[in-house]
Amino acid sequence: MYHRYLGFFLAGIMAVYAISGITLIFRDTDVFKNKVVVEKNLETNLSAEEVGQQLKIKRFKATSETASLIEFKNGSYNKETGAASYTKTETPYVLGKMQNFHKSETGDPLYYLNIFFGVSLLFFVVSAFWMFLPSTPIFKKGMYFAGAGLVLALVLLFV
Numbered sequence: 300m301y302h303r304y305l306g307f308f309l310a311g312i313m314a315v316y317a318i319s320g321i322t323l324i325f326r327d328t329d330v331f332k333n334k335v336v337v338e339k340n341l342e343t344n345l346s347a348e349e350v351g352q353q354l355k356i357k358r359f360k361a362t363s364e365t366a367s368l369i370e371f372k373n374g375s376y377n378k379e380t381g382a383a384s385y386t387k388t389e390t391p392y393v394l395g396k397m398q399n400f401h402k403s404e405t406g407d408p409l410y411y412l413n414i415f416f417g418v419s420l421l422f423f424v425v426s427a428f429w430m431f432l433p434s435t436p437i438f439k440k441g442m443y444f445a446g447a448g449l450v451l452a453l454v455l456l457f458v
Contacts, residue, residue, distance in 0.1 A: 302426040319401035332388035343381040
């Protein structure tokens with residue numbers, strides 16, 4: 300009974316974790332992201348390193364530099380005017396919120412909810428083994444599936 304109602308209660312959060320987990324697999328690509336053009340006015344005559352720091356671009360690297368222009372991946376900086384323009388990719392708002400929820404850390408406000416959800420999933424795992432009597436054929440068949448799932452998980456972890 301608890302297994303069933305907790306499952307209904309957590310259906311929404313499980314959907315959020317499933318969707319965000321799938322989309323996080325593609326976080327190093329531009330899948331599920333929108334391109335946004337950013338234009339900023341910086342100080343004039345900055346070095347390439349200073350431009351990267353001011354724009355807060357991770358792993359900033361200038362691809363070419365002339366007397367008046369610094370070009371970098373997806374953008375440029377005009378040394379004379381201080382105008383910087385570049386294109387970046389952003390996750391859509393709702394999907395970004397879902398992904399941040401999935402990746403929360405101890406300093407995040409949703410930290411306790413994530414612990415509750417993890418403990419609830421462990422409850423599902425353990426309580427599933429008490430749903431049927433051990434002498435029934437469905438329990439015995441379930442044990443084969445549980446064993447196969449454990450083997451698959453170990454293979455995926457260590458291979």
